[in-house]
Amino acid sequence: MSYSGRMQRSHILSTFYAPRGRNRIYDLGIQIAQMYLSPFDKLIGVIGDSGSGKSVLIRGRFPGLEVTNDDGRVNVRPLPLMDQDSETGFFTPHTYHVDIRFEMGFTQPHELADAIMQAVHRGKRVVVEHLVVEHFDLIYPFLSTNANLLIGVGEEILVARPNPFGPFPDSISRRCQESLKYRLMAHTAEDLCEFCIPPEERDRAEHDDIHHGFILAFPEYKPNLDLEDLERRMLAIIDQDVPIDYVDESHIAIGGKLPRTHVPSTGHVVGFHLVKRFLLDHFNKRYLLVGCVGEDSLEMMDRLSRMQTDLNFT
Known part of the structure; x- marks a missing residue:
């Protein structure tokens, strides 16, 4: 428009x-x-x-x-x-x-x-x-x-x-400063998730946004991923507090210097959890892998669980 x-x-x-x-x-x-x-x-x-x-x-x-x-x-x-x-x-x-x-x-x-x-x-x-x-x-x-x-x-x-x-600018500034940390955590968690899944699934994944989290969307068919194991592997890297390294405008490496839209290291990702089932997006025929970050991530997970019927978990 x-x-x-x-x-x-x-x-x-x-x-x-x-x-x-x-x-x-x-x-x-x-x-x-x-x-x-x-x-x-x-x-x-x-x-x-x-x-x-x-x-x-x-x-x-x-x-x-x-x-x-x-x-x-x-x-x-x-x-x-x-x-x-x-x-x-x-x-x-x-x-x-x-x-x-x-x-x-x-x-x-x-x-x-x-x-x-x-x-x-x-x-x-x-x-x-x-x-x-x-x-x-x-x-x-x-x-x-x-x-x-x-x-x-x-x-x-x-x-x-x-x-x-x-x-006024100060009210806009406060809101941005308070929320930016969640975007940085979600960005790092999202890239860490892609780091831990097979290349063929990573290459076909699409990216969407949610409040205090991320979505990886897989078109047409559901990935063959063990989400419990995926979360365990991601949490292990988070617990190691590995630095995030800038490679170029399109790539990072897990370990090294700080890219601009990431937290300094994986240990700064707080409250990370994966929804343990794929959500089916009927309208766009996609399977959604959802990750949540932040202090209220468990509350978000509980809310998603209570909405299980509406969201068509599969």
């Missing part, structure tokens, strides 16, 4: 699962841009902790945007936002990006705030169509305005169109 001004006037907050995996985040970013981004938005705030996937989501929403800095590297210097007066003529930026947490290491917050408001107030005179501010909650106290659009990234992705009465 494309952007609708009438719909946005009544919009307060929308919530999406924060997908795991670069391609899925890109896809969701494009959807959010199509549904919620107005051509009249001048200030867009992105909120979330390091490693939550903010930069990937920004790339999905703004294809071609030069992100000024990213994990382990600085892409653009001097910062275009702080160098507006030197940008004249036809080839001026349409969109500025600034990572507030990173830039506060070099520039005072009030100076960043002044530059942001200068870009917003210049509007079309300098062809500033959008201003994308990462870690917006850190600069908000120094600004005289809220963002036109707020996006929070934790276990969920929150999309808000604030008015003078909210939502």
Whole structure:
């Protein structure tokens, strides 16, 4: 569905699962841009902790945007936002990006705030169509305005169109910070599950999201897996507290350095349990392998057990 001004006037907050995996985040970013981004938005705030996937989501929403800095590297210097007066003529930026947490290491917050408001107030005179501010909650106290659009990234992705009465960045930030740990645990548990199943099953598995957990969906026929044994093997690796190693953008290794959207080691996965039966998704003809993490995972397992008839366990 494309952007609708009438719909946005009544919009307060929308919530999406924060997908795991670069391609899925890109896809969701494009959807959010199509549904919620107005051509009249001048200030867009992105909120979330390091490693939550903010930069990937920004790339999905703004294809071609030069992100000024990213994990382990600085892409653009001097910062275009702080160098507006030197940008004249036809080839001026349409969109500025600034990572507030990173830039506060070099520039005072009030100076960043002044530059942001200068870009917003210049509007079309300098062809500033959008201003994308990462870690917006850190600069908000120094600004005289809220963002036109707020996006929070934790276990969920929150999309808000604030008015003078909210939502405010601090409330979005709290919700994201409290939930992100569950996404990181679920991501690690999901990859650990794939690590422990046969390659032929891993290759055909599809990924879905649930609250405080993960789903591996197997189309057409049920995998020949002993789920009790699978959980035991996964718990054994979790108990060993094995480090998680980044290999490249598509792969990790169990043992080594920390990838951004994982917990530091398997021992940080708390309360892991597998549902001991496959759930049959009749509509899509898939068999679902469900894993739960977090302090309330047993409560979730109990809830699923009580819903056994409705969920069509098999």
